[in-house]
Structure formats: structure tokens, C-alpha cells
Amino acid sequence: MSHQSTYQPAYAFTRWLDSRLPILRFVDDTLKTFPTPRNLNYWWTFGGILAICLVLQILTGIVMAMHYAPHTLVAFDTIEHFVRDGNYGWLMRYMHAVGGTMFFVAVYIHMGRGLYYGSYMAPREILWIIGVLIFLAMMATAFMGYSLVWGNMSLWAVTVITNFFQSLDSIYQGLGTTLVEWIRGDFSVSNVSLNRLYSLHYLLPFIIIGLVILHVWALHVPGNNNPTGVEVQNPETETLPFHPYYTVKDGFAISAFLIAFVFVLFWLPNYFSHPDNYVVADPLSTPAHITPEWYFLAYYAILKAVPSQLGGVIFMFAAIIVMFFAPWLDTSPVKSGKHRSITFKIAFWLLIFSFIALSYLGAKSPEGWYVWLSRVFMIYYFAYFLALLPLMGLFEKTSQQPASIAEANSKAH
Amino acid sequence: MKILSQRRIRTLAASVTASVMMVVASAALAAGDVPHIEKQSWTFGGLFGSFDKDQLRRGYMVYKNVCTSCHGMKRVHFRNLKEPGGPEYSEDEAKAFAKEVEVTDGPNDEGDMFTRKGRLTDTFPSPYKNDKEAASVNNGSVPPDLSLMGKARGATRNIPWFMEPLYWIYDIATVYQEQGPDYIYALLTSYGEPPVLKLSEEKCAHKEGYKFEDGACKFELIEGLNYNTAFPGHQIAMVPPLYDDAVEWPEGAAPKTKEACEKDPDLKWLADENRCSMTASKHARDVAAFLMWTAEPKLEERKSMGLWVMLYVLLMTVVLYLSKRALWRKVKH
Numbered sequence: 140m141s142h143q144s145t146y147q148p149a150y151a152f153t154r155w156l157d158s159r160l161p162i163l164r165f166v167d168d169t170l171k172t173f174p175t176p177r178n179l180n181y182w183w184t185f186g187g188i189l190a191i192c193l194v195l196q197i198l199t200g201i202v203m204a205m206h207y208a209p210h211t212l213v214a215f216d217t218i219e220h221f222v223r224d225g226n227y228g229w230l231m232r233y234m235h236a237v238g239g240t241m242f243f244v245a246v247y248i249h250m251g252r253g254l255y256y257g258s259y260m261a262p263r264e265i266l267w268i269i270g271v272l273i274f275l276a277m278m279a280t281a282f283m284g285y286s287l288v289w290g291n292m293s294l295w296a297v298t299v300i301t302n303f304f305q306s307l308d309s310i311y312q313g314l315g316t317t318l319v320e321w322i323r324g325d326f327s328v329s330n331v332s333l334n335r336l337y338s339l340h341y342l343l344p345f346i347i348i349g350l351v352i353l354h355v356w357a358l359h360v361p362g363n364n365n366p367t368g369v370e371v372q373n374p375e376t377e378t379l380p381f382h383p384y385y386t387v388k389d390g391f392a393i394s395a396f397l398i399a400f401v402f403v404l405f406w407l408p409n410y411f412s413h414p415d416n417y418v419v420a421d422p423l424s425t426p427a428h429i430t431p432e433w434y435f436l437a438y439y440a441i442l443k444a445v446p447s448q449l450g451g452v453i454f455m456f457a458a459i460i461v462m463f464f465a466p467w468l469d470t471s472p473v474k475s476g477k478h479r480s481i482t483f484k485i486a487f488w489l490l491i492f493s494f495i496a497l498s499y500l501g502a503k504s505p506e507g508w509y510v511w512l513s514r515v516f517m518i519y520y521f522a523y524f525l526a527l528l529p530l531m532g533l534f535e536k537t538s539q540q541p542a543s544i545a546e547a548n549s550k551a552h
Numbered sequence: 553m554k555i556l557s558q559r560r561i562r563t564l565a566a567s568v569t570a571s572v573m574m575v576v577a578s579a580a581l582a583a584g585d586v587p588h589i590e591k592q593s594w595t596f597g598g599l600f601g602s603f604d605k606d607q608l609r610r611g612y613m614v615y616k617n618v619c620t621s622c623h624g625m626k627r628v629h630f631r632n633l634k635e636p637g638g639p640e641y642s643e644d645e646a647k648a649f650a651k652e653v654e655v656t657d658g659p660n661d662e663g664d665m666f667t668r669k670g671r672l673t674d675t676f677p678s679p680y681k682n683d684k685e686a687a688s689v690n691n692g693s694v695p696p697d698l699s700l701m702g703k704a705r706g707a708t709r710n711i712p713w714f715m716e717p718l719y720w721i722y723d724i725a726t727v728y729q730e731q732g733p734d735y736i737y738a739l740l741t742s743y744g745e746p747p748v749l750k751l752s753e754e755k756c757a758h759k760e761g762y763k764f765e766d767g768a769c770k771f772e773l774i775e776g777l778n779y780n781t782a783f784p785g786h787q788i789a790m791v792p793p794l795y796d797d798a799v800e801w802p803e804g805a806a807p808k809t810k811e812a813c814e815k816d817p818d819l820k821w822l823a824d825e826n827r828c829s830m831t832a833s834k835h836a837r838d839v840a841a842f843l844m845w846t847a848e849p850k851l852e853e854r855k856s857m858g859l860w861v862m863l864y865v866l867l868m869t870v871v872l873y874l875s876k877r878a879l880w881r882k883v884k885h
Contacts, residue, residue, distance in 0.1 A: 177885040219627050219700075222850075229850040230857075379883060387879055391872035397865050405858025406599060406727040409703060414732065417704035417847075418696075427784065499716075548884060 140362030144168050174378035175385050176365035178544055184392030185249040191393050192242040197344050199235040209337035211330040214289040215419045233408040239281050240411045241400050243434035255487055257474030258364040264466040266357040271462050273350045276343055283340040290416030295429045297328045306449035367547045368475025369540055377544040436501030437494050443505040444513035461524045468524055470532030473540055480535035490523045587782045589707035589738045597730045602852050603845055608639040611842025613799045614835045624678025627699035628846050631672040637852040638845050646672055653677050691776045693789035702847030707731035733840040740836035742782035743792040746771035794832040
């Protein structure tokens with residue numbers, strides 16, 4: 140948590156710098172001496188992993204932007220040219236594409252950690268809200284990045300998503316159409332759309348950087364949550380300086396994550412994408428099954444589960460919006476799932492299962508029992524946030540929380 | 553004896569579960585009539601895969617002599633034929649292939665377009681000026697450019713829904729990225745006569761895509777299309793392009809004895825002609841491998857670099873883990 144700065148500049152130059160722009164003090168306070176609870180488990184390493192993913196995406200993206208041209212006539216060709224004839228173009232391209240997938244693997248685990256351990260509860264509500272904003276920005280960025288390839292799936296994905304706003308015509312005639320055409324810049328998805336998708340795709344990652352800075356700042360005020368859910372009481376016995384303990388531990392976790400990343404990058408680079416996106420965009424040829432990338436499938440399932448077009452869009456966005464309110468929906472006085480009832484634990488894992496099931500169903504055609512199951516899991520998803528979290532907190536019998544982290548530690552040893 | 557004894561309940565539960573599973577499985581199978589594309593074995597598959605140069609060369613011969621009558625390949629240059637990781641022809645051989653084609657260039661200093669012999673820097677030509685010409689010659693269908701075909705097609709499977717996650721795990725464990733060549737091989741070898749089903753006239757009326765004609769339930773094949781079990785919808789505009797010995801062996805590459813020939817199930821020893829014949833299946837395999845190379849020319853470089861990178865990352869992980877442990881052992885946590 141925010142602690143007294145202990146940085147002592149050791150050289151004349153660093154003293155001079157510190158009195159003008161205390162950037163080294165800032166790095167020392169946040170990354171070196173920052174008191175971090177000693178009992179964090181490996182679920183806490185995904186923040187660092189996500190930071191690395193962001194840096195990787197930005198670096199590979201900037202390199203690729205030097206070779207890419209956002210015009211429908213050449214976009215696909217510029218990527219193929221860079222991949223075939225550019226210096227390690229294939230490596231940059233696959234790192235960026237696989238990096239996107241790994242980014243979402245990490246973010247879903249990171250969010251799951253937050254949900255299980257009550258990291259969204261007071262005093263970390265703003266931290267959580269900024270996190271959901273980062274997630275939304277990531278989704279927008281990833282969607283736009285996929286569209287830039289201008290393969291057939293890119294074109295039709297943009298057509299489907301921008302079509303969402305068409306449903307507003309049922310509320311006020313003409314509103315939807317106007318909005319859709321304004322977003323696309325044209326009557327249908329065309330070169331105008333591609334150009335603005337590129338502009339925004341380049342912009343949003345830097346907005347994400349800004350949000351991440353706010354996210355870490357909001358974290359550093361109260362300090363990290365920890366697996367017991369009990370706040371730090373005695374920093375001396377319950378925390379460790381971030382460096383070297385957590386720099387090395389996060390380093391190890393990042394390295395382990397990179398094993399998975401390297402495995403996918405070099406041997407399964409196209410496993411998570413759709414073959415249809417290796418066909419150039421053709422407005423006259425719709426893919427047999429329009430499906431988004433895997434990380435959007437759960438929300439896509441929710442969209443298809445609701446029988447009305449407008450309803451589907453509303454519920455799809457609501458699935459993300461509802462997360463904003465988790466800090467206030469959850470009435471439990473106990474933060475961490477570790478010390479909550481078995482009911483909570485089952486409810487939580489059912490939520491995870493529902494999300495995975497919805498992702499599976501999102502790839503299927505909306506017919507038969509696929510739709511009915513999507514509705515079941517969608518209802519459970521909303522029920523978790525809107526019914527279970529409020530009610531469980533009021534009625535559950537929790538296990539005895541440890542009085543402090545120190546007590547939990549000494550009990551464990 | 554109690555009607556609902558423990559044993560009876562258990563038997564009942566087991567049979568109910570089994571029948572539910574069967575209903576679900578058959579519903580799933582009935583719902584999805586997707587072609588089941590078989591996995592083939594490719595030299596470039598797996599963790600340590602690489603292209604077979606001879607296969608790529610035979611595949612290029614198939615492409616050049618059979619496919620170029622209708623298909624273009626605008627992303628591949630003649631110089632790619634001599635680059636490492638592919639058929640690796642010599643510079644002279646690649647130049648010779650380039651010289652075989654006529655390329656439109658210009659305008660010259662007089663402002664006219666002119667034709668010249670191809671160069672290494674030129675791309676593989678398309679037989680048609682544009683898509684409209686292609687469509688007018690091919691009954692409205694445009695033969696697609698083949699540059700990325702090895703990656704632009706997937707391999708569907710007819711499996712019940714509960715088996716899918718197991719297949720995903722298996723695919724990841726075997727690093728299955730050869731869906732494209734598997735599909736291409738299946739497509740090229742799955743032409744056949746449109747099926748005739750043994751159904752009554754009444755049942756035939758309910759069967760989608762079939763018509764009761766001349767006393768039999770026949771598949772309704774649209775005029776001008778060809779029946780193919782691997783193609784989605786089963787009706788493809790492309791005529792079966794391959795047949796036995798459609799393309800000759802490259803100079804000196806043919807096996808000279810019956811024993812050497814019959815080692816490969818795709819080859820046939822013709823005793824009366826005393827030569828090893830390539831079947832249509834062999835041509836299909838070779839051209840599918842070639843199309844994988846044109847789609848992924850950096851495949852070999854990718855996999856070999858991957859080995860070094862993986863080694864490095866594994867080593868780094870071990871070192872960081874040991875560091876973490878050494879550091880944390882000293883503190884109570």
C-alpha cells in the first residue's frame with residue numbers, strides 16, 4: 140500500500156534529477172520497495188504477464204504498421220508481402236496474432252482471480268472498474284485488429300458487429316440506420332470503414348496504457364489483495380518488498396507463460412484463427428459460418444441466444460456491464476472465496492463452467508438444443524451477479540477468517 | 553422385494569443415461585452432415601516436420617501441368633522456387649521455369665504495353681485476364697487463386713459434440729496444422745458418382761437434396777457440376793483434374809524396380825510397361841504438399857527456430873524458478 144518513500148539518491152546526478160523529476164524515486168517506490176503481501180499465490184502473477192503481453196503487442200504492431208496499408212485493394216496483400224518477403228515478417232505477424240490470443244487467456248484468468256478472491260470489494264472498487272474498462276478497450280482493439288487483415292471473416296465480422304446498431308430502428312425509425320452508416324462511414328462496410336478501423340486500432344492500445352497506469356495507481360493506494368482476503372495489518376511481518384521477491388517470482392511466471400506462447404507461436408500459429416480469413420474479403424460471398432475469434436464466443440452465444448436482434452445486443456453488452464457493479468452486488472463481509480461457503484465455491488466454478496460452455500456454444504449455429512443450452516448458461520451467468528452474489532453474502536455461513544495474514548502464515552507453518 | 557430396490561435404481565439410472573447419450577449423439581450426428589476429412593500423414597507435420605523437396609518438385613509439376621489451365625497463384629514468385637525451405641531448384645532451373653511464361657509489361661517509351669518472357673521476379677501467372685473472364689469460361693464459377701489454399705481451408709469432422717474437446721486436446725498435442733492439405737487431398741480424391749439411395753418415394757420426398765426419379769431416389773446434381781463427397785454441399789464446379797500418370801516423373805526420379813515402386817502405396821508397378829506409375833492419389837498428395845509450401849514458405853524456418861527458442865525459454869524458466877526458490881526460502885511466507 141502507499142508507503143513512505145525510502146529512496147535515497149546515491150549519486151550527485153541522481154540527487155539533481157530527483158529534485159527536478161523524481162522518476163527514479165517513482166520507480167523505486169512502485170517497483171522496488173513497494174510492500175506486497177507475502178502470501179500471494181501464482182494467480183497473482185497474471186498482472187505482470189498482461190503487462191508483457193501489452194508491450195509485445197505494441198512492439199510487433201508498430202513494426203507491422205510500417206508495412207501495412209489500410210486500403211481494401213491492398214491491405215491483405217501488404218500483410219502477405221511482409222510475411223513472405225519481409226525480414227522475419229512471418230514472425231512479427233504470428234507473434235502479433237498469437238499474442239492477441241494469449242493476451243485474452245491471461246486476462247480471463249486475471250479476471251477470474253479477481254472474482255474468486257473478492258479483489259473487486261472495498262477499497263478496490265475503482266481498481267476493478269478500471270480493469271473492466273481495460274477489458275472493454277482490449278475487446279475493441281482485438282476486434283479492430285482482426286478486421287485489418289481484410290480477409291473474408293474480417294469483412295463479415297465488421298458487418299455483423301456494426302449491424303448491431305441497426306436494431307435501434309425498432310425504437311426510433313431511422314436512428315439505427317443513421318448510426319450504422321455514421322460508424323461505417325459508408326452505406327456498407329467498405330474502404331472508408333477499414334481506414335477508420337486502422338486509425339482506432341493504432342490509438343486504443345495507448346489508451347490501454349493510460350488505463351493500465353491508472354489501474355496500477357489504483358492498486359498501489361490500498362495495496363494488493365491476498366488469498367486470505369484479510370487486509371495487511373503489520374507490513375513488517377506480512378509484506379515483502381516487490382523487488383526482488385515479486386520481480387523474480389513474476390519473472391518466473393512470465394517465463395512459464397512464454398513456454399505456452401512459444402509453443403503456440405511456432406507450431407500452432409493458425410490454430411486459433413479461422414481458415415476463411417486467408418481468403419480475401421468478398422462482399423458478395425458470405426462465409427458458411429460467421430464466427431468471431433474464440434475469446435468473443437461466449438458473448439456471441441449470448442447475442443444469439445436472445446430471440447430479438449435488439450435484445451441480443453442489449454444482453455451481450457449487459458454481460459460486460461454487469462461486471463462493473465460486482466463490488467456493490469456482492470454483499471459478503473468476507474472477501475476471499477477461500478473463506479466463503481461451499482455454496483459460493485460451487486457457484487463460482489459454475490460461473491467459470493458457464494463461460495466455457497457459452498464459448499463452446501458460440502461457435503455453433505443457433506438452432507436446436509444449442510440455443511436452449513445457451514439460454515440456460517446465459518441465465519446462470521446473469522443470476523450469479525444479480526441474484527447469487529447479493530443473496531449469498533447475506534445468508535452464507537463462512538469459515539473463520541484468520542485474524543491477519545501473519546496468523547494465517549504461522550498457522551500454515 | 554421392494555419395487556425400487558438399490559439395484560433396480562442403479563440399473564434404471566444407467567440405462568437412462570445410456571439412452572440419453574445415444575439420443576444426443578444421434579441428434580448431433582443427424583444435425584451435422586459435414587464431410588469427414590481424414591487426417592493424412594505429411595512430412596511437414598509435427599514438431600520436427602519439414603518439406604520433402606522431391607515431393608514439392610513433383611507437386612510443382614502437377615500444379616504447372618494440370619492446375620494452371622484454370623488457377624492462378626499471384627503471391628508466389630519464380631524466385632521462391634530457388635529459395636531455401638522449398639523445392640530448392642537451382643537458379644538456372646528457376647529462370648528456365650520463368651522463361652516458359654509470357655508476361656505483359658509496360659508501358660514502354662512509346663506508351664505501349666508489350667509482352668516479354670518471364671523473369672525470376674515475376675509472379676506465377678493467372679490463365680485469365682480477370683475474374684469476369686474466368687467466370688465466363690467456367691460456367692459462372694471463378695477458380696480461386698491457389699497461393700494460400702493450404703491455409704484457407706479447414707478439415708471438418710463428423711464427431712459427436714462431447715468428443716470435440718477431446719479432439720481439440722489431441723490436435724494441440726499433435727500440433728495439427730495440416731487441415732488444409734488434408735482437405736485438398738480429400739477433395740482431389742473424392743470425386744464419384746452421385747449416390748442413389750434405397751428409399752421409397754415417400755421417404756425420398758423428405759430427404760433434402762434428393763429426388764425420386766426412374767424408380768430410384770437419386771441425388772439432385774445441378775447441370776454442369778460434379779459430385780464430390782469432400783466438398784461442402786457435395787457439388788463442385790471443378791471437373792476431376794487428376795488421373796493416373798497425369799504428370800511424368802521428374803528426370804531420373806522414378807523407382808526402377810517393382811520392389812522400390814511398391815514401397816509407396818500410391819505407386820503402381822506396371823509389369824507390361826516395366827515402369828512405376830504414379831496414381832491420381834500420388835499426384836493429389838504431391839500437389840497438396842506443394843500448396844502447403846506456397847501458403848507457408850517459411851514453415852521449415854519457423855519450426856527450426858521454434859526448437860531453439862523453446863530450448864531457451866525452458867532453460868530460462870528453470871533458472872528463474874531456482875532463483876525464486878532460493879530467494880523465497882529465506883523468508884517466512
